[in-house]
Amino acid sequence: MAINGDNSKLPKIKLDRLLYTQYQHQNLESAHKFFTDFGFHVAAREDNIIYYRGFGENPFIYVAEQSPDKSKHFAGSGFVVREREDLETASKRPGASKIEQSTAPGRGSYVDIKDPRGNNIRLLHGLTFREKEEQKKEIPKPVIFNTWEDKPRKGEFQRFDDGPSKVHKLGHYGVVVDHSVFDETVSWYLDTFSLAKTDSLYDHESGRDTMTFLHIDKGEEFTDHHSFFVQSPPAPVKGTHAHHSSFEVDNMDTQLLGHYHLQKKGWTNCWGVGRHLLGSQIFDYWFDPSGNIVEHYSDGDLVNSGTEYGREIAAPDTIAVWGPNVTLAFLTTRIEDIGKEPKPHHAGGDGAVAA
Template sequence: MADNNNKITLTRLSHVIYQHPDIEKYKSFAKDFGLEVADTQPDKNLVFFRGYGLDQYVYIATQAPAGEGKKFIGAGFTARSREDFDRATRLPGAEVIDISAWPGAGSLVKIRDPNGYEVRILHGQEEQALPKKGISVVDGGRPTLNGAIDKHRKGEFTRMVQSPAAIHKLGHFGYETDNYEGTHAWYTSNFNLEPTDVLHTPGNESLDVATFFHLDLGDEYVDHHCFLLARREKPGTSVHHSSFEVEDMDTQMIGHQWLRDRGYDNVWGIGRHVHGSQLFGYWYDPERFIVEHYADGDVVNGKHEIYRAAAGNMAVWGPPVPAIWGGKQQVSA
């Protein structure tokens, strides 16, 4: 566990913000992806999408001004306390935003990271009530699984419903950047983000090329990563993908088929990741941003020791890695 006395403690990743030239087109995709509209504020060109987790919204779509195109704007986190929130308001360039009319209200401050993307810190938002169990495509909820030898589901049947994969929460997002060291230093010096797994160049352990970060909350277990940072050679920084949790493998598989049957473009998956262990399925949205469904991810706490490995081993099983991420599989741009 790191010494976080001088850092702003965040408790979870909350939401991402994207700018779209055609919000109505995105709304159609979002419904098929498993997001639900939480609120629409046409006077502010905002649409809020929610899952069934604690957060009132996990995705904010904003209408692009005339003449502008798509854009990733940034991501929001929740602060542990009012003191942590107040400390965020004192960071250079911090701007407090009135969100009293947004779902769940609360307080919000936005700052910019070294690459110009917004980091939004929330506090005091009214949380959604959690369901008693996750929302699965298995009718009546997930029964016990039967193994080859041990048959625990006796006299019970697994019945599925065809539907989108209901989103629980935003799990993680990430950047590709030529400003790897500067971005790494800024996030870890200001917030309780700590490396979980670090990947280095094969054959050169001194050159790190990707870091998976979790939120250090001491003994409390949290997701294996909420933030991914990857090094790239070409100038600038861009969003890599945003990833949303679903309940289980069947929910992920049926959600995958739901999207495929409706003609959306699959980027990669379904497969099983190495770092984080998630079942994954990546998709292009209408603006060619990449979004992911995942299930069954690892969790860690402050006692976790950083795991280092050579980059390149991205999946235990699954389709070939797409060309856009260094593989030989061709994916349309």
């Protein structure tokens, strides 16, 4: 049920935050072992579906579901909208569901719509968020840094526990589409939701954008550098698929501790640890056992309506400021490409990069 037609004349759906992504896994129990090591907590579990949360207020941030066949699937995402009126607006769009009651953690009401590529987007309102007292039991102690000039930590020591990273929330996700529908897809998201462009990468030969980062537009209020992105590699893409889902952790120390924890558990690192240029976040990408890419990140940028839109050539120095060389597996999103080096055109100006 793809949505077609001109959305620009319809009222925009005002988003409050990105809430979750949902994937279908060939082996749900194997996925559960990984995401426990990744740092998720179980919010609720049914026979063939597990809802995971972080230490923040969101009732859940990731949904793992048993695949109905022998393949993995990206099952969509969920955003919280600002007002009940936004659900009513969404329900009037072509192909949208009617307003339904959610049975997921936090409950509330929702409307499902699909983007032009068939990706499901669930819009929720009226959720019950986690109580402050419950969060306080899990919120990690802040890390206080002594710099060369300012040394606020006196008589106290830095001590950390081994184990998974401390995951806070879902920060962003993105989809990969064919270059022939890239502009159309970006325009649909901008016309449908209160999203705005933050940065784009473009191919130096054609001058065409190959990747665009979108943030939730709240005017002067600062929001994450991007909550969503659209990417188009040079090779033809059949249909669409998710590139990765990215989860914010509390700080770089537990991010690195989590990196080594996942490594000790035998999971497959995709790319990292390093720091991106666009978004500035410290990144660490992993493959889950189904072959999907998920990211831990910390120290990301914030933007608002006063932030100038940026446009950069897709090149190695627009991928990372420091860290290991970009891997072929990250560019192709294929776990079978682990250990293979990208060809020069992959890491150069083709836009096959994601942050």
